[in-house]
Amino acid sequence: xxxxxxxxxxFLLLFEKTFRNESVSELVTMHERDYEYECDExxxxxxxxxxxxxxxIDKIIxxxxxxxxxxRIPRVNLTALRLAIFEILxxxxxxxxxxxxxxxxxxxxxYAQDSDVKFVNGVLGAFxxxxxxxxxx
Numbered sequence: 472x473x474x475x476x477x478x479x480x481x482f483l484l485l486f487e488k489t490f491r492n493e494s495v496s497e498l499v500t501m502h503e504r505d506y507e508y509e510c511d512e513x514x515x516x517x518x519x520x521x522x523x524x525x526x527x528i529d530k531i532i533x534x535x536x537x538x539x540x541x542x543r544i545p546r547v548n549l550t551a552l553r554l555a556i557f558e559i560l561x562x563x564x565x566x567x568x569x570x571x572x573x574x575x576x577x578x579x580x581x582y583a584q585d586s587d588v589k590f591v592n593g594v595l596g597a598f599x600x601x602x603x604x605x606x607x608x
Contacts (some may be wrong), residue, residue, distance in 0.1 A: 551575040
């Protein structure tokens with residue numbers, strides 16, 4: 472499974488989690504049983520870690536999306552933002568920032584509307600610039 476395929480599986484799992492109360496582990500079991508959907512341990516671990524960090528990640532999203540509260544962001548966009556910010560903060564040693572941003576934008580292009588791409592790219596752009604210049608936050 473390529474890194475892109477894993478990221479897409481993580482994205483889909485996290486997207487489904489926005490609709491359901493089951494744990495990530497339970498969702499993985501359901502997917503494997505009902506949809507013959509492949510989720511390896513790394514995918515499950517990443518999705519679980521993102522869910523654990525949601526309060527922190529959502530604060531970052533709200534900071535860099537001042538006109539839109541997290542609750543008002545479409546779930547596809549929110550899921551892509553959450554996964555990208557998690558990867559930048561916690562997997563930056565393995566996944567370059569530009570790869571996380573490009574993958575998030577690609578996921579939004581595939582699963583959302585064209586106007587959503589600008590929004591996600593804008594939030595992630597502002598966030599990544601703040602990491603390079605923390606005094607400009």
